[in-house]
Amino acid sequence: MTVHLHRVVVRHAGRTLVDVADVHLEPGRAVTVVGESGSGKSLLAHAALGTLPAGLAVHGAMSIDGVPHDVGDQAGRRPLWGRTLALLPQEPVLALDPTMRVRDVVAEGAPTFARDRRAARRAALERLAGLGVAHAAGAYPHQLSGGMAQRVAFAAATIGEAPVLVADEPSKGLDVAARDDLAALLRRHVEGGGVLLTITHDLDLARALGGDVLVMREAEVLERGPVEQVLTTPTHPYTARLLAAEPARWAKAWMRDGGPPEGSPLLVHAEQVTRTLGGRRLFTGLDLDLRAGDRVALTGPSGSGKTTLGRVLLRRHPVDSGRVTHHDLARRRGRAPVQQLHQDPTQSFPAFVPLRAALGDAVRRHGVAPGRLEELLGTMRLDPGLLERRPGGVSGGELQRLAIIRAMLLHPALLLADEPTSRLDLLTQEETLDALMGQVEQQGTALLLVTHDTSLAHAVADREVVLPGGVTTPTAVLAGR
Structure with a gap:
């Protein structure tokens, strides 16, 4: 399944928040959008999903396996949710229903849920076991660690077997080990022939996913290309500035090799x-x-x-x-x-x-x-x-x-x-x-x-x-x- 976004524009109160000419998503190759907060990267993803907040004006065209969709018709993609398009949201603990146990949250997304809830629960347990969190099936979301909550959210997003997965800032607040686990899950989706669009400010996650990267700033894509090229030898000054902001590259006046002066109280x-x-x-x-x-x-x-x-x-x-x-x-x-x-x-x-x-x-x-x-x-x-x-x-x-x-x-x-x-x-x-x-x-x-x-x-x-x-x-x- 291929997805093509063409001339997507999002505006609010006369201000342009997104203005992207084209984005191609293909099965088996990850696409990651990076950039600072406010660059428009999450709005681009939600325009594609049909989940933009009310009050935003959106225009553009989108095709899914050659079938055209009007990006401006946000409600028109609701029938695709969970079956064709799926979202792995920011802050999974907050996105999961706090009143439901994990197995039931995941089961709701199963294709069989409406007609056979027992089968949906069995599918949910199998999905959780495959992700190594079967032991959390009876827990509530607030009882999960950040990494466990992310795995549960991944199970809920993918149990419907939607080929197109959008991951919006999925590594926010995760430690390195949990982020690496998340990257492995997302790569599994891609390697299985899925389409993946990831929105992140985490350049290490972009590197781990591979594929292509788009660098956004102030509503526009400034640079794009293979991850290993763009994040190693960027051509745009902004991308170079973004790379220089990684802590390992800092050279600040307040940085020091030793501790405080000897004899400090x-x-x-x-x-x-x-x-x-x-x-x-x-x-x-x-x-x-x-x-x-x-x-x-x-x-x-x-x-x-x-x-x-x-x-x-x-x-x-x-x-x-x-x-x-x-x-x-x-x-x-x-x-x-x-x-x-x-x-x-x-x-x-x-x-x-x-x-x-x-x-x-x-x-x-x-x-x-x-x-x-x-x-x-x-x-x-x-x-x-x-x-x-x-x-x-x-x-x-x-x-x-x-x-x-x-x-x-x-x-x-x-x-x-x-x-x-x-x-x-x-x-x-x-x-x-x-x-x-x-x-x-x-x-x-x-x-x-x-x-x-x-x-x-x-x-x-x-x-x-x-x-x-x-x-x-x-x-x-x-x-x-």
């Missing part, structure tokens, strides 16, 4: 710390010292206990045994010595309060020096006008930088940054981390970075604590960058 002393969560021991007998200016990455697969360890070191989680001692971290005027950046920046702000009011509360409550907020807005290259909006009215990258401002306003001695860029594209991630690390360097803040991205950990941290997961003996490994 001790902030945190953890001794023989053990923590169990949900009946599972995450780490045992952990020793760790943090000094002013330290940069330590907490790495490991999803569910290994990285965030829990970070919060234990902040003394926001109790320990089963051992001791965590804080030194010189008393609250003072204009300073909250311990701060946390959440993985989801919306957790830092009330949803229905303008950002100026939310940040103003922190300024007033902690006696922050006049002009400090405006200074940080300039440092982060943010328009002060953004403060008149609510959190939902700014982009993810902008909100994360505002969360950084909120934390760094208070001159923290110790900052826990919990996956602060895992949902950002490469360019926004680079810009956001550059802004954060500039403040960390300037203020001499000790940084605990929770991340599943080892290349990011190596770029940012002086030391790394690796939590392999599923091990009850001491699992923390300290290693220089």
Whole structure:
């Protein structure tokens, strides 16, 4: 089955969001669209599926095995959903029905579901077993790890045997092992003669899938060709800039080979710390010292206990045994010595309060020096006008930088940054981390970075604590960058 998209244009309020001349999708060859957030890549995919949000104007032509379709007739492709066209969505845990068990979520997509639900359930169990998650059949989506949820979503998307699969940012928030598993699943679809269109900002996923890549920016395709060519010797300056934004290629002024100056004051002393969560021991007998200016990455697969360890070191989680001692971290005027950046920046702000009011509360409550907020807005290259909006009215990258401002306003001695860029594209991630690390360097803040991205950990941290997961003996490994 072949798919051809021709002259697809998506507009909103007079602004062009997508303007792509043609895309060819063929069986047995992956096509991946990369680019920063807002480039139009997801809108292109959803225009093809017929799943664009209401209020967008769309025009264009599409053929599936030679059968023409009007891209503007979004509802016209509903009869193809699940049988010809299938979607592997972003954030699978949120896409799966939280009130249904996994086997029932998958069974709903089986061709036999309407007439024989028992057969559909059997097919669902077979599909889950083939993906190595049969043991999760009776679980609810919220009980799954990120990698397991992605496998379940893959089962639900493919049980109808649709030959055309669209994967929209499928590796978002996944650790390296889970991403590699996902790539293997997607390659299996392609190798079986399926058509695959993947939307991602993860260049490593694009490399793993092979085939062809399209690079989008500001609604248009700037460069296209075989993955091994475009992502090795790009011809367009923007593609080269995108590649340079990968953490392994960074060369920043704040990067360093050694740790903080010798004799830096001790902030945190953890001794023989053990923590169990949900009946599972995450780490045992952990020793760790943090000094002013330290940069330590907490790495490991999803569910290994990285965030829990970070919060234990902040003394926001109790320990089963051992001791965590804080030194010189008393609250003072204009300073909250311990701060946390959440993985989801919306957790830092009330949803229905303008950002100026939310940040103003922190300024007033902690006696922050006049002009400090405006200074940080300039440092982060943010328009002060953004403060008149609510959190939902700014982009993810902008909100994360505002969360950084909120934390760094208070001159923290110790900052826990919990996956602060895992949902950002490469360019926004680079810009956001550059802004954060500039403040960390300037203020001499000790940084605990929770991340599943080892290349990011190596770029940012002086030391790394690796939590392999599923091990009850001491699992923390300290290693220089």
